[in-house]
Amino acid sequence: MELTLWTYEGPPHVGAMRIAASMEGVHYVLHAPQGDTYADLLFTMIERRDKRPPVTYTTFQARDLGGDTAELVKRSIADAVARFEPEALLVGESCTAELIQDQPGALAAGMGFGALPIVNLELPAYSKKENWGAAETFYQLVRTLLKPQLPAPGTPKPDTARWRAEGRRPRVNLLGPSLLGFRCRDDIREITQLLGSYGIDVSVVAPLGARPADLQRIPTADANVCLYPEVAATLCSWLERQFGMACVRTVPIGIGATVAFLREVHSVLGLELPAELQPGVDGVCEAERRSRLPWYSRSVDSTYLTGKRVFVFGDATHAIAAARIASRELGFQVVGLGSYSREMARELRAAAAELGVEPLISDDYLAVEAAIAEAAPELVLGTQMERHSAKRLGIPCAVISTPLHVQDVPARYAPQMGFEGANVIFDSWVHPLMMGLEEHLIGMFRHDFEFVDGHRSHLGDGAPAAPSEPALAPVSAGAAGLIWSPEGEAELAKIPFFVRGKVRKNTETYARERGLAVIDSEALYEAKAHFSRN
Amino acid sequence: MALSPPPASGALPPPLKESGQREVFCGLTSIVWLHRRMPDAFFLVVGSRTCAHLIQSAAGVMIFAEPRFGTAILGERDLAGLADANEELDRLVAQLLERRPEIRTLFLVGSCPSEVIKLDLAKAAERLNRQHAGRVMVLNYSGSGIETTFTQGEDGALQALIPLMPASSEQQLLIAGTLADAVEDRLIGLFHKLGIERVASLPPRRSTELPAVGPGTKLLLAQPFLSGTARALVDRGAELIRAPYPFGVEGSRDWMAAAAAAFGIAPAQVAAVLDPLVERGQRALAPQRETLAGKRLFLLPDSQLEIPLARFLSRECGMELVEVGTPYLDRQLMAEELELLPAGTQLSEGQHVENQLLRVREQRPDLVVCGLGLANPLEAEGMATKWSIELVFSPIHGIDQAADLAELFARPLRRRAALSFA
Numbered sequence: 001m002e003l004t005l006w007t008y009e010g011p012p013h014v015g016a017m018r019i020a021a022s023m024e025g026v027h028y029v030l031h032a033p034q035g036d037t038y039a040d041l042l043f044t045m046i047e048r049r050d051k052r053p054p055v056t057y058t059t060f061q062a063r064d065l066g067g068d069t070a071e072l073v074k075r076s077i078a079d080a081v082a083r084f085e086p087e088a089l090l091v092g093e094s095c096t097a098e099l100i101q102d103q104p105g106a107l108a109a110g111m112g113f114g115a116l117p118i119v120n121l122e123l124p125a126y127s128k129k130e131n132w133g134a135a136e137t138f139y140q141l142v143r144t145l146l147k148p149q150l151p152a153p154g155t156p157k158p159d160t161a162r163w164r165a166e167g168r169r170p171r172v173n174l175l176g177p178s179l180l181g182f183r184c185r186d187d188i189r190e191i192t193q194l195l196g197s198y199g200i201d202v203s204v205v206a207p208l209g210a211r212p213a214d215l216q217r218i219p220t221a222d223a224n225v226c227l228y229p230e231v232a233a234t235l236c237s238w239l240e241r242q243f244g245m246a247c248v249r250t251v252p253i254g255i256g257a258t259v260a261f262l263r264e265v266h267s268v269l270g271l272e273l274p275a276e277l278q279p280g281v282d283g284v285c286e287a288e289r290r291s292r293l294p295w296y297s298r299s300v301d302s303t304y305l306t307g308k309r310v311f312v313f314g315d316a317t318h319a320i321a322a323a324r325i326a327s328r329e330l331g332f333q334v335v336g337l338g339s340y341s342r343e344m345a346r347e348l349r350a351a352a353a354e355l356g357v358e359p360l361i362s363d364d365y366l367a368v369e370a371a372i373a374e375a376a377p378e379l380v381l382g383t384q385m386e387r388h389s390a391k392r393l394g395i396p397c398a399v400i401s402t403p404l405h406v407q408d409v410p411a412r413y414a415p416q417m418g419f420e421g422a423n424v425i426f427d428s429w430v431h432p433l434m435m436g437l438e439e440h441l442i443g444m445f446r447h448d449f450e451f452v453d454g455h456r457s458h459l460g461d462g463a464p465a466a467p468s469e470p471a472l473a474p475v476s477a478g479a480a481g482l483i484w485s486p487e488g489e490a491e492l493a494k495i496p497f498f499v500r501g502k503v504r505k506n507t508e509t510y511a512r513e514r515g516l517a518v519i520d521s522e523a524l525y526e527a528k529a530h531f532s533r534n
Numbered sequence: 535m536a537l538s539p540p541p542a543s544g545a546l547p548p549p550l551k552e553s554g555q556r557e558v559f560c561g562l563t564s565i566v567w568l569h570r571r572m573p574d575a576f577f578l579v580v581g582s583r584t585c586a587h588l589i590q591s592a593a594g595v596m597i598f599a600e601p602r603f604g605t606a607i608l609g610e611r612d613l614a615g616l617a618d619a620n621e622e623l624d625r626l627v628a629q630l631l632e633r634r635p636e637i638r639t640l641f642l643v644g645s646c647p648s649e650v651i652k653l654d655l656a657k658a659a660e661r662l663n664r665q666h667a668g669r670v671m672v673l674n675y676s677g678s679g680i681e682t683t684f685t686q687g688e689d690g691a692l693q694a695l696i697p698l699m700p701a702s703s704e705q706q707l708l709i710a711g712t713l714a715d716a717v718e719d720r721l722i723g724l725f726h727k728l729g730i731e732r733v734a735s736l737p738p739r740r741s742t743e744l745p746a747v748g749p750g751t752k753l754l755l756a757q758p759f760l761s762g763t764a765r766a767l768v769d770r771g772a773e774l775i776r777a778p779y780p781f782g783v784e785g786s787r788d789w790m791a792a793a794a795a796a797f798g799i800a801p802a803q804v805a806a807v808l809d810p811l812v813e814r815g816q817r818a819l820a821p822q823r824e825t826l827a828g829k830r831l832f833l834l835p836d837s838q839l840e841i842p843l844a845r846f847l848s849r850e851c852g853m854e855l856v857e858v859g860t861p862y863l864d865r866q867l868m869a870e871e872l873e874l875l876p877a878g879t880q881l882s883e884g885q886h887v888e889n890q891l892l893r894v895r896e897q898r899p900d901l902v903v904c905g906l907g908l909a910n911p912l913e914a915e916g917m918a919t920k921w922s923i924e925l926v927f928s929p930i931h932g933i934d935q936a937a938d939l940a941e942l943f944a945r946p947l948r949r950r951a952a953l954s955f956a
Contacts, residue, residue, distance in 0.1 A: 035560025035679030040907030050914030
């Protein structure tokens, strides 16, 4: 049993709904009590979908439990098949139905629907979560649909360069984009255009917008692109094992990753690497000019971004990508990296180790908020929940990951992937911060009376107070009996508000280690020198 | 403008009884307004990740630094052995109380999975009461979707409080059902003016300050979904005042007048206090009536407020009722409302959402009252909608709020009329 006030991921059957609702021609019969129909609003309200998700709920009640709930399941399945005439049927149960063990999938299989592909979803609600449910559903659905095409054991792998012999352009599938995923709609367009510009076609995009018949065309492509590993990794590995399909695993978020992605695609397909993707003498390739991010980041106004302390949290794919962009492409200092995706904890730990920070794998938002407060960053890149936490802490924040909020489905084109995605990322991460010249001016005039602490004129959320900071007193008692002299306090007050809490704590730690009773400005500078050496 | 509501005939065709897929929230959703009413209480759902996800999706939980509700999510190990589940619950409650020392009342809220595995939360509450005696009161009720819909959760929560109410035979008016604080103050002020001195509310604003109940108590229901609460209070000696519910000018006036009559207050005194309000309320209502009159309304079952709202919107706003759905029909608690519905009003009880949507498409009403899952799809089909969940969050009770209540329904129509992309 686990106390949860808020959760980053829904239950696994919501993941299954994401697959069904993303597609055309698929229907999902869910054995579930009436309250579970709330999940429809995730699609109709957050995604502003103009149709109900293709889900039929059995909505059993307590009085049904004494009788024959299996009969209710069969009735619901028969009604749904007759009414919606699906091309593929998903059958599963939510947490409560799992306990009564009616086995709806087995019931459906025995109902004589002939050639209708039926997928029996077993998604353990008491141990797994939404993204796992989405990945499992996507995998099971494709597996069911591709069963007739399974190559005999020992069949040689298809040649990924066979497009040449067949006299056509190479083609790949984009796997993983789904409803309630982060900016999938726009990422697909961006990546399709990008690949097209290198003469590579996109064959199947799935699950978003695909029909069951499209999934049956998956093996006709030369390779798969695992665009969103949280949803597609299980399937891509299976296609690799069973169909020998090569898989491109670099996720093209950020300049470096987009170029690496393109190089991987070229190499997998046996395409010659075009000149613009080859590293130049300075390691820079021409293709990066397709985005403004590299130049904007090099331009002088961006020098103020140097070393900005950034805390990153989200699903593993977006968090890892964000940390890489932040540290390498924007020159930030990543002071925290975490994810709620336990399934990808290994990848996230590796990324954290590379950056020299402690990885945080947690789905407790209060633990994440505490870690943010502790790290005292100047910018948070997180989910909508971190946006709220950051607001409470008075720190600017940009949202980089699901869980989805209605704000994360913008009307405009705003991909995260590819070169345009990098432009979007530059704007949306940098705008919450003060612009370079503005910060410079405020630095110059900060002792003028007009500029109170924390003044950030263009940020709508008001001047924040530094978190957990006691009001300034002439002589104040620090933690564990330490005394700050008035002059020490005055010096501390000159330090920018967003790091002041951290400096105060470091200085007190230093003072305790040295056995200092009173902290004056000298002690503060001693501590500063001490910690900067580490 | 004087209102001349059509005479009610009381002759309603038999309600359409349907069973099939229901598209309603479960009783856990009531926590969203109950926790605001009693800030010293905490609502701990004992359930699954689905329960946690439901409440946060319905309530926009992210705005709270630390909400006063949460879910004890059952894991596989809890399902394997119930003894462990009880130990786990004890551990978790201790942890919660340590973190939130301001909690005075802890509601253990049963869910679908906790009911199916027969986790006895009444026993758990007893045990936890012994463990934390003197510091917190632990209660339990069920908000499970297999037993309750949406607003019935409040009925369960209030019933859990009733055994703790002190006994008293003093004369008093007891209003049952959550009201917005400002509306409550206003209504109590009016009852004082009418001459009713002692007025108490259930739920109270502080969970520890429960009103008394006994033979002198006259019970007035502010919400139409409190069947169990009404029965339990009558069992404690209270006398139920029969009245329509306080929605709209007419309903609110009749509601207050019924209370006044129960206290033997002269009709002249009632008229002296309420008539000016009625006149003002009707004036405020007039512009909304202009938007709503003649428009056709279809209410899907959801909040259990559908019948009183239909009565208000037809009699005072001139809307035409196409179908009035209700999750369940409690004829006793709805008797006064049903009498006021225009002759021929088609009620439906229960739900078969697919069939009902076919009727909606066939009838093409001007406005559909429905849940959040259905609103955008119906808008996309060209019908204006009003989300029923807004009705349980907004201050809509009383004569002074009648125009605001009507405005909630007029706004979608005005908005449709205002938009143009030509």
